[in-house]
Amino acid sequence: MVKTGVKLIAKLVLCLVLLLILTGCSGGTEVNDLEIVILMGVEKDEATGDIQVTAQIVKKVALSQPSGDGGGESGKAYWNVSGTGKTVFDAVRMITHKTGNRLFVSHNQAVFFGKELAEEGLQEYLDFFLRAHEMRPTAMILITEVPIQDVMNAKPETENFPGINLTKLMKTYGFTSYYYKMNMKNFSSCLMCDSMSPVAPLISISTENGSRDINISGMAVFRKDKMVGSLSFEETRGLLWVLGEVKSGVIVIPSPEKKGLVSFEIIEAKSKVKPEIGNGKITFHIKIKVDVSLSEQMTDEILATEQKFKKMQNDIADAIRKEIMTTYEKSKKLNADIFGFGELLHKKQNGKWKIIKNNWEEIYQDLELDIDVEALIRKTDLLKKPVAAIERGNKK
Amino acid sequence: MFRYISRVIRYLSLKNKNENNGAVTVENNNEPICADLKRNLQMIKEVMRDSSDVTIHEFNFGHDRRFRGALVFFSSMADRQEIHENILQPMMFGSLMLKEDVDMDFTQVETIKRNLISVTDCQNISLVSEIMENLLLGATILLVHGSKEALAIKSEKRKTRNIEEPGTEAVVRGPREGFNEDVNANISLIRRKIKDPDLCVEKFVIGEKSQTDVYIVYLKRVANPKLIEEIRRRLNRIRVDAILDSGYIEQFIEDAPLSIFPTISNSEKPDKVVAKILEGRAAILVDGTPFALAVPMLFIESFQIGEDYYSRPFLASIMRIIRFLSYLISFLGPAIYVALTVFHQELIPTSLLISIAGGRQRVPFPAILEAFLMLFTFDILREAGVRLPKAVGQTIGIVGALVLGQASVEAGLISPFMVIVVSATAIASFAVPAQTDSSTILRYLFLMLAGIAGGFGIIIGLLVLLVHLASLRSFGTPYLWPIVPLNFYGLRDVFIRMPIWTLSRRPSAVIWSDEGSYSQGSGLMPAPPGKNEGNSERKERD
Numbered sequence A: 001m002v003k004t005g006v007k008l009i010a011k012l013v014l015c016l017v018l019l020l021i022l023t024g025c026s027g028g029t030e031v032n033d034l035e036i037v038i039l040m041g042v043e044k045d046e047a048t049g050d051i052q053v054t055a056q057i058v059k060k061v062a063l064s065q066p067s068g069d070g071g072g073e074s075g076k077a078y079w080n081v082s083g084t085g086k087t088v089f090d091a092v093r094m095i096t097h098k099t100g101n102r103l104f105v106s107h108n109q110a111v112f113f114g115k116e117l118a119e120e121g122l123q124e125y126l127d128f129f130l131r132a133h134e135m136r137p138t139a140m141i142l143i144t145e146v147p148i149q150d151v152m153n154a155k156p157e158t159e160n161f162p163g164i165n166l167t168k169l170m171k172t173y174g175f176t177s178y179y180y181k182m183n184m185k186n187f188s189s190c191l192m193c194d195s196m197s198p199v200a201p202l203i204s205i206s207t208e209n210g211s212r213d214i215n216i217s218g219m220a221v222f223r224k225d226k227m228v229g230s231l232s233f234e235e236t237r238g239l240l241w242v243l244g245e246v247k248s249g250v251i252v253i254p255s256p257e258k259k260g261l262v263s264f265e266i267i268e269a270k271s272k273v274k275p276e277i278g279n280g281k282i283t284f285h286i287k288i289k290v291d292v293s294l295s296e297q298m299t300d301e302i303l304a305t306e307q308k309f310k311k312m313q314n315d316i317a318d319a320i321r322k323e324i325m326t327t328y329e330k331s332k333k334l335n336a337d338i339f340g341f342g343e344l345l346h347k348k349q350n351g352k353w354k355i356i357k358n359n360w361e362e363i364y365q366d367l368e369l370d371i372d373v374e375a376l377i378r379k380t381d382l383l384k385k386p387v388a389a390i391e392r393g394n395k396k
Numbered sequence B: 001m002f003r004y005i006s007r008v009i010r011y012l013s014l015k016n017k018n019e020n021n022g023a024v025t026v027e028n029n030n031e032p033i034c035a036d037l038k039r040n041l042q043m044i045k046e047v048m049r050d051s052s053d054v055t056i057h058e059f060n061f062g063h064d065r066r067f068r069g070a071l072v073f074f075s076s077m078a079d080r081q082e083i084h085e086n087i088l089q090p091m092m093f094g095s096l097m098l099k100e101d102v103d104m105d106f107t108q109v110e111t112i113k114r115n116l117i118s119v120t121d122c123q124n125i126s127l128v129s130e131i132m133e134n135l136l137l138g139a140t141i142l143l144v145h146g147s148k149e150a151l152a153i154k155s156e157k158r159k160t161r162n163i164e165e166p167g168t169e170a171v172v173r174g175p176r177e178g179f180n181e182d183v184n185a186n187i188s189l190i191r192r193k194i195k196d197p198d199l200c201v202e203k204f205v206i207g208e209k210s211q212t213d214v215y216i217v218y219l220k221r222v223a224n225p226k227l228i229e230e231i232r233r234r235l236n237r238i239r240v241d242a243i244l245d246s247g248y249i250e251q252f253i254e255d256a257p258l259s260i261f262p263t264i265s266n267s268e269k270p271d272k273v274v275a276k277i278l279e280g281r282a283a284i285l286v287d288g289t290p291f292a293l294a295v296p297m298l299f300i301e302s303f304q305i306g307e308d309y310y311s312r313p314f315l316a317s318i319m320r321i322i323r324f325l326s327y328l329i330s331f332l333g334p335a336i337y338v339a340l341t342v343f344h345q346e347l348i349p350t351s352l353l354i355s356i357a358g359g360r361q362r363v364p365f366p367a368i369l370e371a372f373l374m375l376f377t378f379d380i381l382r383e384a385g386v387r388l389p390k391a392v393g394q395t396i397g398i399v400g401a402l403v404l405g406q407a408s409v410e411a412g413l414i415s416p417f418m419v420i421v422v423s424a425t426a427i428a429s430f431a432v433p434a435q436t437d438s439s440t441i442l443r444y445l446f447l448m449l450a451g452i453a454g455g456f457g458i459i460i461g462l463l464v465l466l467v468h469l470a471s472l473r474s475f476g477t478p479y480l481w482p483i484v485p486l487n488f489y490g491l492r493d494v495f496i497r498m499p500i501w502t503l504s505r506r507p508s509a510v511i512w513s514d515e516g517s518y519s520q521g522s523g524l525m526p527a528p529p530g531k532n533e534g535n536s537e538r539k540e541r542d
Helices: A002-021 A060-064 A088-099 A115-120 A123-131 A148-153 A162-175 A184-192 A233-243 A306-334 A341-348 A350-365 B002-023 B037-047 B080-094 B109-115 B128-136 B183-193 B225-236 B246-253 B270-278 B299-303 B306-310 B313-342 B350-360 B367-387 B390-410 B416-431 B433-471
Strands: A034-044 A051-058 A078-085 A102-104 A110-114 A140-144 A199-206 A213-223 A226-231 A250-254 A261-277 A282-297 A368-379 B054-061 B067-074 B122-125 B139-144 B150-154 B199-206 B212-219 B265-267 B282-286 B292-295
Touching: A002 B002, A034 A115, A034 A148, A034 A162, A034 B350, A051 A088, A051 A148, A051 B350, A060 B350, A078 A088, A078 A148, A088 A102, A088 A123, A110 A115, A110 A148, A110 A162, A115 A140, A115 A213, A115 A226, A123 A184, A140 A148, A140 A162, A140 A184, A148 A162, A148 A199, A162 A213, A162 B350, A213 A233, A213 A306, A226 A233, A226 A306, A233 A261, A233 A282, A233 A306, A250 A306, A261 A306, A261 A341, A282 A306, A282 A341, A306 A350, A306 A368, A341 A350, B037 B054, B037 B067, B037 B128, B037 B139, B054 B080, B067 B080, B067 B128, B080 B139, B109 B122, B109 B139, B109 B150, B122 B128, B128 B139, B128 B150, B183 B199, B183 B212, B183 B270, B183 B282, B199 B225, B212 B225, B212 B270, B225 B246, B225 B282, B246 B265, B246 B282, B246 B292, B265 B270, B270 B282, B270 B292, B270 B306, B299 B313, B299 B433, B306 B313, B313 B367, B313 B416, B313 B433, B350 B416, B367 B390, B367 B416, B367 B433, B390 B416, B416 B433
Parallel strands: A034 A102, A034 A110, A110 A140, A140 A199, A282 A368
Antiparallel strands: A034 A051, A051 A078, A199 A213, A213 A226, A250 A261, A261 A282, B054 B067, B067 B139, B122 B150, B139 B150, B199 B212, B212 B282, B265 B292, B282 B292
């Protein structure tokens, strides 16, 4: 009995030793064997109809230099590498012909599509980015007005990687609320619902000051999966007011006595949209509450009086109303329900929605918007009076 | 699987025992002492033939020098001054001055004890074997011609250390005294802190050759009688040659000898041991070692230190949470790092992954091998550092930190992140000294699991560990109490330490009865006068 016991123990020990030897052969991958992808771009070769995918890969060698604070003399810590194939997946796998390692796309920050491709329609290209299990549906979707290679090669000044820089750019849209981040998941769910039109940021390159910097130039508007036009900054904020996505930003209005300009910082904005189906007319009651602070006055008027505050609050409300109406007019022209009014009807009044669903495009042209903006100036920050010479006439 | 291994080991040990039984021969020298002094001395000389430190001093006494006596003692153990002043002088000179008409029969040792010598601790013995026993304990044997009895006089003098601050359990605030090797001094330290007649000190003598004194110290009517009975039973079954440290006792009486977790706690500090006794535990003190044992042990005791109670509860609670976290880090650190970098790269923030990838680019080994190398090196450094003399110890630190740490990173052998992880792990493991054994072993086991199966491996390992911990018992007390089984009152002193005036009940898993469950009154929270008065009476003590 003892002998069999010893044998069993020996077997167990052997098993444990084997497990130790066999480690690494069962599903794990060392970081050394991964190529970390931080940006991807999809283009179409017009001549052959092939798809070209460009991936921005972290150049680990550049980072491992003892002195290396990521780049140094060689300049770039990333490598843009492309592959061509019949489908997106085919093209992605072709990239490994050049890298020698597996592409690791979990950390992919954004996917670029060229403007031309977007105008043709994105539907066929999106599938891979949502189906592959390593892909994150939170990767952003960006439309470029310039060739993808140009955007990917624009090295940011404060970051080593354009990919990381873009994430920062997208996270901080709230400073102005002039653009909006859009990720794969939200974009495709907009695409898949009955009426809503997705929007996505438009990227271009600015060549001011001699350097080439990535720059956001507006928002691309889609109808179904095809890009049909774009929104300017103010128009985008008009959209965000309704969506309730305005985080902060600057509202500039003329001062009450029209002597100069006054800027307000948006502290908080809330919106509430309520559809109402009346006799033959569909009305959307949009109620917006916005708190602002007086952040700058480029005039020597004394603004801290009750009447002037009331006047300015009304002016702010008017400015916001104007922004929203401009955006609505634009969307009517593009025939794209970017506000998601149709979806709102779908949610709130499902029965009636089913009847009007098929005519939504015509109905959209003829909606009534009842915009009620309630603006409140909360504070004037550190100054109450303008920084201006006091009139000393009385003393002299 | 473990049950099978333990069965095999038990079988082997039983087999061994059966074989040994025949070989053990107990020398039974039950001969009585005879009246002839010469013969007795001859016999002692015979037995102690090879011990050169046996001193036999023959002398005559009585006013007419007609009585003959002899003192036998180990010169290495006995206190010569005491022998001279209190035994020899009274017998030789004191008896000279006796008037002739005082006719005392000094062939009876009882008469000598009562009339002549001035010592307190002596004992009549009548067997030769008893002579040997007492001699070896350091006693001085007084033999008188014509008497069939001898006197064993306690005159032992021991060189012991002073009471010093222990090296293992340093405190910033709290008593600094520590136990030393003299068990009597240790008991006196305990008695000085508990002045209560209920404090019991039960003596056992264990070790065929070492005859070591072992004491159970507990509070009657607080400690569970069944616990004490169980300790007595377990101590009585120990059959060994010698007990050189309380560690011997621990290994003979522990509940889970095959577990990597200790089920008996030890301490060098009287205040800590007294606190345990007051909570209803029993302490086991062993002569010749400063380490006292305490049973039963709960897992959470490893995270409670004396200072938790001596300082105010706020920082004490934070430090306790830090200790729990550092225990987790101490065995999970390298495992989690390996699991993340090899299996779950998508869980690491992008910028961090890029830095890790950059740091690892030149490392030729897989992450798990890298981790093993580093941990192994660290354990070598630690072992070397402990054993080396202090002067050389510093060199080890420099060689370890600079040469091995920095150079191996610069040479591209180890990635800088692994150095950070392993050092953090190493530091964390010292934050919980009571569980250093288990965390060191678990660190390697979990690293292996993480290398094989990543996060799944770690979770499986944690589950097995939890089941194992929940199955452990220490003298009938569930090891994970008060977490498993859950006891809300007990939780007051686990992850956070509630203020001392809320901890009025002793741990119920140690007491197991209503009697003696309160250690202090309720409503003792300090308050301005007049607010809480009348409430502060002590609620039924004992």
